Amino acid sequence: MDLSKIFRAAVVATATATASLSAQAAEITGAGATFPYPIYSKWADSYKSETGNALNYASVGSGAGIKQIQAKTVTFGATDAPLTAEQLTKDGLAQFPMVMGAIVAVVNLEGVKAGELVLDGKTLGDIYLGTVKTWDDAAIKKLNPSVKLPSAPITVVRRSDGSGTSFNFTDYLAKANADWKSKVGVGQAVEWPVGVGAKGNEGIAGNVAQTKGSIGYVEYAYAKQNNLTYASMVNAAGKTVKPTMAAFQAAASNASWKAEDGFYQILTNQPGEASWPMTAATFILVYKDASDKAAVAEALKFFSWAYEKGGKSAEELDYIPMPANVVSLVKAMWAKDVKTK
Amino acid sequence: MTDMSVPAMTDRTKPLDRARALAAFKLGDSTFYWLTRASALIVLCLLGGIIISLIVGAWPAIKTFGLEFLVTRRWAPQLSPSPVLGALGPLYGTVVTSLIAMLIAVPVGIGIAIFLTEFCPPMLRRPVGVAIELLAGIPSIIYGMWGFFVLAPFMTEHFMPAVIATFAHVPVLNVIFAGPPSYLSLFNASLVLAIMILPFITAISRDVFQTVPPMLKESAYGLGCTTWEVVKNVVIPFTRAGVIGGIMLALGRALGETMAVTFIIGNSFQISGSIFSPGTTISAAIASEFAEASGVHMSALILLGLLLFVLTFFVLAAARLMLARLQQQQGK
Numbered sequence: 104m105d106l107s108k109i110f111r112a113a114v115v116a117t118a119t120a121t122a123s124l125s126a127q128a129a130e131i132t133g134a135g136a137t138f139p140y141p142i143y144s145k146w147a148d149s150y151k152s153e154t155g156n157a158l159n160y161a162s163v164g165s166g167a168g169i170k171q172i173q174a175k176t177v178t179f180g181a182t183d184a185p186l187t188a189e190q191l192t193k194d195g196l197a198q199f200p201m202v203m204g205a206i207v208a209v210v211n212l213e214g215v216k217a218g219e220l221v222l223d224g225k226t227l228g229d230i231y232l233g234t235v236k237t238w239d240d241a242a243i244k245k246l247n248p249s250v251k252l253p254s255a256p257i258t259v260v261r262r263s264d265g266s267g268t269s270f271n272f273t274d275y276l277a278k279a280n281a282d283w284k285s286k287v288g289v290g291q292a293v294e295w296p297v298g299v300g301a302k303g304n305e306g307i308a309g310n311v312a313q314t315k316g317s318i319g320y321v322e323y324a325y326a327k328q329n330n331l332t333y334a335s336m337v338n339a340a341g342k343t344v345k346p347t348m349a350a351f352q353a354a355a356s357n358a359s360w361k362a363e364d365g366f367y368q369i370l371t372n373q374p375g376e377a378s379w380p381m382t383a384a385t386f387i388l389v390y391k392d393a394s395d396k397a398a399v400a401e402a403l404k405f406f407s408w409a410y411e412k413g414g415k416s417a418e419e420l421d422y423i424p425m426p427a428n429v430v431s432l433v434k435a436m437w438a439k440d441v442k443t444k
Numbered sequence: 445m446t447d448m449s450v451p452a453m454t455d456r457t458k459p460l461d462r463a464r465a466l467a468a469f470k471l472g473d474s475t476f477y478w479l480t481r482a483s484a485l486i487v488l489c490l491l492g493g494i495i496i497s498l499i500v501g502a503w504p505a506i507k508t509f510g511l512e513f514l515v516t517r518r519w520a521p522q523l524s525p526s527p528v529l530g531a532l533g534p535l536y537g538t539v540v541t542s543l544i545a546m547l548i549a550v551p552v553g554i555g556i557a558i559f560l561t562e563f564c565p566p567m568l569r570r571p572v573g574v575a576i577e578l579l580a581g582i583p584s585i586i587y588g589m590w591g592f593f594v595l596a597p598f599m600t601e602h603f604m605p606a607v608i609a610t611f612a613h614v615p616v617l618n619v620i621f622a623g624p625p626s627y628l629s630l631f632n633a634s635l636v637l638a639i640m641i642l643p644f645i646t647a648i649s650r651d652v653f654q655t656v657p658p659m660l661k662e663s664a665y666g667l668g669c670t671t672w673e674v675v676k677n678v679v680i681p682f683t684r685a686g687v688i689g690g691i692m693l694a695l696g697r698a699l700g701e702t703m704a705v706t707f708i709i710g711n712s713f714q715i716s717g718s719i720f721s722p723g724t725t726i727s728a729a730i731a732s733e734f735a736e737a738s739g740v741h742m743s744a745l746i747l748l749g750l751l752l753f754v755l756t757f758f759v760l761a762a763a764r765l766m767l768a769r770l771q772q773q774q775g776k
Contacts (some may be wrong), residue, residue, distance in 0.1 A: 163735060164735055164736050165736075166735065166736030166737070166738070167735040167736055170735075170738065256623070256624035258624075258626065258627065263706075263711035263732040263733070264732050264733060264735060264736050265521075265733065265735075265736025265737065266736070273522075287522070288522050288523070289522065290521065290522025291522075291736060292521045292522060292733065292736060292737075292741075293520070293521070293522040294518060294519055294520035294521070294522065294523075294528075294713070295712070295713075296714075297712075297714070298712065298722070299626060299627070299628040299710035299711065299712055299722040300710060300711030300712060300722075300724075300732060301711070302706070302711075302732055309592075310627070310628070313592065313593065313596070313597070313627065314600075314627045315601075317627075
């Protein structure tokens with residue numbers, strides 16, 4: 104056993120000390136993405152009052168979630184950046200989408216109301232590249248002829264930690280902005296050309312709320328809960344769309360989910376006139392042949408409950424529940440691949 | 445029989461008892477010796493263990509980047525198959541924030557200590573002293589939050605624009621104080637650091653200033669020295685080693701401080717000349733990226749930790765050397 108593995112295990116162990124210590128009885132432990140944390144905790148509340156079983160979810164980030172499931176300190180891992188079929192086979196993991204959500208660009212501009220400011224992928228990319236530096240730049244003005252824009256500098260806020268939200272966001276920028284693709288690329292942590300780093304969705308939300316003239320990107324629920332001003336986006340079809348449930352669903356409906364490739368699906372920049380361009384699914388990872396099969400069975404019971412009864416509360420928090428046909432595909436995969444006894 | 449042999453027995457057993465008692469003392473002493481020695485050795489072992497595990501953890505990164513790691517400005521973990529990672533950004537941020545923090549905290553801290561020992565009315569001495577010590581007890585995240593919610597808006601909206609405007613046409617200074625002001629910046633982090641290390645400098649300086657024999661000071665006053673002259677020529681030279689020790693302790697804290705700095709420095713690996721722009725430090729970079737890193741990226745972060753270790757070591761060694769020099773000069 105080489106030392107770097109010990110290192111990793113130690114880090115993971117400390118990070119989940121609380122989670123693993125309380126891993127007795129009918130308590131389901133999971134760790135990972137911060138993006139779906141609001142809905143997972145809401146589901147956990149209702150699930151606990153209905154069944155008495157508790158879910159202990161550590162919102163530590165997608166990368167950490169993957170690492171923790173690999174270190175087997177949790178029953179399930181959660182990630183926004185799906186693993187490829189190849190990686191899944193290598194680790195013996197099963198992957199399925201749990202819920203979908205949308206990423207929105209949020210701004211802090213005096214006098215600008217939510218949805219008023221319009222951005223497109225090219226301009227958003229240029230802002231994050233640092234080539235568009237001020238709010239009254241011609242590129243932003245062109246998209247917003249009627250909005251009064253200050254000549255203040257733009258403070259770019261992005262994630263300082265590795266993040267699935269960043270993965271989907273940079274994936275969108277790479278699709279919509281050629282410069283972004285060649286200079287920065289796609290990843291959970293990238294070489295950000297400008298801006299300040301904040302930890303977690305909540306970190307970005309806090310920074311944008313605090314900093315005048317700033318722009319950031321967060322999961323829609325975070326924007327809503329923190330009353331942040333989100334921007335409307337021009338989508339792949341060239342239409343301006345607001346972040347609404349209909350726009351998220353339109354983007355999700357274009358995807359074709361397949362169990363064979365671990366439901367690998369990235370939903371950014373989807374075609375369709377009504378599609379919201381920064382939609383993302385968030386995934387769950389469990390071991391196909393886990394050592395504690397009873398725990399996996401408990402976890403699957405919870406997920407099954409969430410698919411069936413969690414749809415309404417998901418929509419209340421502006422997440423998009425998985426369509427029924429995808430759910431039946433997922434359940435078929437569970438029955439076939441995941442051992443619970 | 446017993447009665448009769450009592451005097452004889454005592455004569456014979458006396459040296460025997462004494463030897464036994466001495467042996468017991470010896471045993472106790474050597475146990476004590478080994479206990480204390482083991483405690484000291486544990487620290488050494490720990491230190492060695494930390495260094496070894498840091499080197500082992502950092503080895504993949506050392507192998508991949510070599511010495512170039514020290515001079516590379518880029519931090520691009522997303523590039524595949526081989527990310528480009530360099531320590532220059534965090535190193536720069538660590539050195540700059542600690543330097544600015546020391547520039548602010550050392551004069552202020554020593555100033556407070558001088559006031560407390562030389563000028564302060566006794567009634568005020570305790571409350572001020574306790575207040576300073578309480579500063580040291582505040583958890584660092586509280587400093588971070590205060591810096592984020594209170595200090596940053598004030599600095600960005602009032603202080604920084606004024607400074608930027610003032611030095612806009614002065615060469616060199618217009619680069620150091622270049623805009624646009626950022627909420628999260630090297631300068632804000634330095635200010636918070638300065639407040640955090642202030643109590644170390646003040647508390648230690650005050651304690652050593654109190655060790656100056658009153659006779660020395662009073663003789664100086666008797667010769668007609670002003671308070672400033674007494675402080676400059678008697679108090680500080682007498683307590684130099686202690687004061688420098690306090691400063692070094694503070695510097696060590698400043699170099700390694702993590703939570704508060706991560707909160708307000710902006711976590712940006714870019715290096716711009718301006719202290720009003722966001723940056724990062726070694727510990728902030730590790731804190732924000734460690735959980736999500738893997739492979740060479742993880743190893744590079746451990747290497748950063750090793751660099752901080754080396755940096756701190758050299759700073760402390762330099763301080764020792766300086767102290768030794770000073771004492772030698774005094775001897776002459």
